[in-house]
Amino acid sequence: MKLIYLLWMQILWHYGSVDSMFKSNKNQLESCFCQLHGVLDDCTCSVDTVDHFNNVLIYPRLQSLLVNDYFRFYKVNLKKPCPFWSDDSRCAIRYCHVEACHESDIPTGLKGHVEEPIPTHNKYTDKSDCTEPDDLNEELSYLNKTISADLYKEFALWKKYDDAQDNFCINDNEGDTDAEYVDLLLNPERYTGYKGPSAHRIWRSIYKENCFRPKKTFTSHVLSDNINNMCLEKRVFYRVVSGLHASINIHLCSKYLLSETKKDLSFGPIEGQWGPNLDEFTQRFDPETTNGEGPQWLRNLYFIYLLELRALAKAAPYLLQEQYFTGNELKDEDVRAAIKDLLQVIRSFPEHFNESTMFNGGQQAQKLKEEFRLHFQNISKIMDCVGCDKCKLWGKLQVQGLGTALKILFSGKFDNVDPNGEDISKLPKRKFQLERSEIVALLNAFGRLSTSIFELEELRKRIRTRRIDI
Template structure:
C-alpha cells in the first residue's frame, strides 16, 4: 500500500516536469521572481547549490561552529508545558566537560568574556575609555569591566531574541551529534507552537486570525509586515523540508542500529503540494528563498566585521583553517549581485519607530515560544535557527552595521556580536542552504 501511495505522489508531482494540464496545480509554481526581492528562484538555486552549500557544509564541521551553548530546561512562559516528548530520538545529550574545546571554556568564566575581547582589552587610548582617559589615566580594572558590561548591555537592547547561553542551566551541545531531522514529535503540542506563532505574533491583514496568512492577502500589508511573515513562513518551510529529507523510515535494528533515515516523498507531498495546503505550498517554498536572501544579506553586511574575528577554540591549526574558510565564504557572499535591500524598510519617524518596536517585540515573543517545544532536539534547532534569524535582523536593522567597512578599525569597539550569535547565524544560513539543496534533490527524484 505504501509503495502505491508513493507511486501516486510521484505521478502527481512529476506532472510539473513532463507537462500536463495541471501545471498550475503543482510545484512548477516555484519559479520566477522571489517576492519582495530582485532575483529569481533559479538564480538562488545555482548560487546556493554550487557556491554556498559546499562551503557551509565544510565550515560548519569546524569546532567553532559545531558547539552551541543553550538552555534546554527553561519553562514555557505561556502555558503549562506537560508535553515533554518521550521518544528517544527527541533526546539531546549535552557535552561532557572534556569534550568542549578549551578555547571556548576559557571565554566562559564571566559574562565579561562574551567574545568581547575588543572591549576587554581596550585601554585609555581606545574605544569606550578614550574620553575618560583624557581625564584620568589611572582608571581601575574594575571600572573597565563595568564599562564593558555597560557596552554589552547597550548591545543587548538591539537584540531581536532572548539569549540564554549564560543561564545557569545552559550546556554545550555538539550539533553534529544531534542533527536536525524527524523525531516523531507531532500532534497537538507541535501544532500549538506554530499556531501561536502565526495567530498571535505575526502581523495580520484585515484583523483575520488563522494558522497562516493566505498569500493573496499579503498585498494588504505594508512591506515590514510582509517581511516579518515571509521570514517566519520561510523558517517553517525550511524546518519541514529538513523533516521530509531526514525522515525516520525504519526503527533501529541489527542492520540499522541508529535507525534508517531518508527522504519521505509522501510527507513532502503532504506538507507542500497545493491540493494538501489549500494552494499555499508553493508560496511557502518561495518564502524559504526570501528568508535565505534576507539572512545572506545580513552576513554580507557584517562580512568585514566577521573577517576580524579570531574564531578561537584553542586548536591553532583548525582555527587557521576556519579563518581561511570564513574569508572564502564571505568573499563569495559579497560578490552576489542580488542581495535583499533592507534600506527601504522602517522609513519615516514616529510611526516607523513604533512599527520597528512592534517588529522586535513580536520576534522576541517567538524566541520565547521556542521554550515551549516539547521535543529537546526540536527545541535545540528551533532556538538556534530563531536566534540566527534574530541575529540577522539585529545586523540589518540596528543601524550599527550600516557604516562598517574594510578599513573601519572602530567597528568592533562600537558594536559586538557574541560567539553564540555568530554560531547561530552561520548555522541558520546553513540550514536554509541545506533546505534549498534538498529541495533540488526532491526535484531530481521526481523527474
C-alpha cells in the same frame, strides 16, 4: 467474440486507470515545484538564480565549514520553562533526546568566558614618594577617583541592557548556569516523531499571536492573496517566519524516520534509518493539501535565504576580524581562510536584499521597528515551549541565527561599514558586538537554509525517478 471484447475493455480500463493514477501522482508531486520560478516577491532576483548560486557555490563551502569545532559546539539552555503555558506534552520518543557534551569533548578555547579583572588597586592606600596627590584640590580636598567592584558590576549590567536593546531574540548567554555545550554533528536536525497538539500549538501561537496580520484574518497562515494588504515591513516579518517554517519542514521530510532496526539481531540498541519521504513532502506542500499555499511557502524559503545572505554580506568586515579561536592554531587558521573565501563569494552575489527600503518615515517607522523587534523576541521565547529537546535545540539555534541577521540589518550599528572593506579597526568597537553564540547560530542557521534549497533539488530528482519507476 463478446468475451474477447469484454476482456479487451477491461484491459483498456485497467491501463487507463494506471495512466490516470500516474498522471495524478506526477501532477501532485510536481505541483509543489511548478511555481518555483521567476522573480521573488519583495526582491529583485529569481528563484533560478538562487538555486544555482546556492547549490554550486554556497552549499559545498558551508558543508565543509560547519563541521569545524568553532561552529559544531553550540551553548544552549534546554531547561528553561515555557513562559506562556504549562509544559504538558513532553516528547518521550528517544529520538527527541539531546546529549550534552562532556567537559573533555569541548575544545579548550571554548571553555568558559574570561572576564576582565575588576580593578582593586587604590592609589591612596599605596606608598608613594609624592608629597601630594596630583588630584588634590585645596577647596574640595581629596577627589576620590576609585570605582568599587560593585559599581563595575553595575556598569556591566548597564552595558548588557544597552546591548539587549539591539537584540531581536532572547539569547542563552555565556553566564547562564543551565546552558550546556551541544555537539550539533551528533544531534542532527531530523524527524523525531514530535507532532500533535503540542507541536501545532507552537506554530499556531507564532502565526496568530506574534506575526503581523491583515485585519479580519482568521486562519493561522496569511493567505498569499492577502499578504500584499500589509506594509513592506510586516510582509517581510511574515515571509521570514513562513520561510523558516518551510525550511524546517523540508529538513523533516528529507531526514524522515523510515524504519527502526537493531544493529544486532540478539542485542544492541535500536537505530533509526532516516531518508527522504516524498509522501510527507507532498502532504506538507502540495497545493491540494494546503489550500494552494504550499508553493508560496517554498518561495518564502528563498526570501529568508536572501535576507540572511544580505546580513552575512553586511557583517563581512566584522566577521573577517574574528579569530574563531578554539585553541587549535592550525584548524583555526583553516577556519579563518574558509570564512574569507565564503564571504568573498557571498559579497559577489549581484542582487542582494535591500534592507534600506524598510523603516523609513520618522517616528512612526521607529515605532514599527521596535514592534518588529519585540514580536520576534516573543517568538524566541516560544522556543522554550517546544516539547522535544532536539526540536527545541534546532528551533532555538535557527531563531537566534535569524535574530542575529535582523540585528545586523536593522540595529544601525553595521550601517556605516564598507561592505567591500576589511579594516574596521578604526571604527568604535562598541558599534560591533556579536557574541560567539550569535556567530555560531548565524552561520548554522544560514547553513540550514542552504541545505533546504539544496534538498529541494534532490527531491525534484527523486520525483523524476519515481515517475519513471511508475
